[in-house]
Amino acid sequence: MCRTVWLVLLAFGCGGSNGANEGECPAGVECSDGTCCNFDETCVESGGHIACAPLCGSAADCASGCCAPLGDGLGNLVGPYVCQQEGACCFVGICPGSSCCVTDDRGNEFCAEECNNTSMCGGSSVCEPFSFSHTTCSGPMACGPS
Numbered sequence: 001m002c003r004t005v006w007l008v009l010l011a012f013g014c015g016g017s018n019g020a021n022e023g024e025c026p027a028g029v030e031c032s033d034g035t036c037c038n039f040d041e042t043c044v045e046s047g048g049h050i051a052c053a054p055l056c057g058s059a060a061d062c063a064s065g066c067c068a069p070l071g072d073g074l075g076n077l078v079g080p081y082v083c084q085q086e087g088a089c090c091f092v093g094i095c096p097g098s099s100c101c102v103t104d105d106r107g108n109e110f111c112a113e114e115c116n117n118t119s120m121c122g123g124s125s126v127c128e129p130f131s132f133s134h135t136t137c138s139g140p141m142a143c144g145p146s
Helices: none
Strands: 028-030 036-038 041-046 049-054 067-071 077-083 100-103 109-112 126-129 141-144
Touching (some): 036 041, 049 077, 067 109, 109 141
16 A cells, blocks of 8 residues: 655744753753653654644644644654645645545544555554545545544
8 A cells, every 4th residue: 555645844944952961851842852841842854854833733823724643754644733845735735646635523624544454554553443525435434643
């Protein structure tokens, strides 16, 4: 099964890094390269670089209006949910390949692969019910974060 991953990050300044004393991260989460993210951010890798992305629960938490789960680099939606550029959410475009525009119970729209059971999902993604009201896919299940 071929999967497409959309990892589109917004550029945000990471807070809490003191720059001089590697290994100290009083404000939140220390990433693998020593980058320090705020308590309401998570470490993400994009293009070989580590960056901080704001965590979110719904589109209202994001300036872009797009709150979607992160992929694991292999096309599996594993979370957490982070604010992403508008293009990562399917309300502004068409999902690539065989993926479908789904909506979770918090109103977040994103592209995901249809499934009948978790064995059809990769990584730590699970097959769960989503709304398929914004797509031509039949649903009702798709691979998403647990």
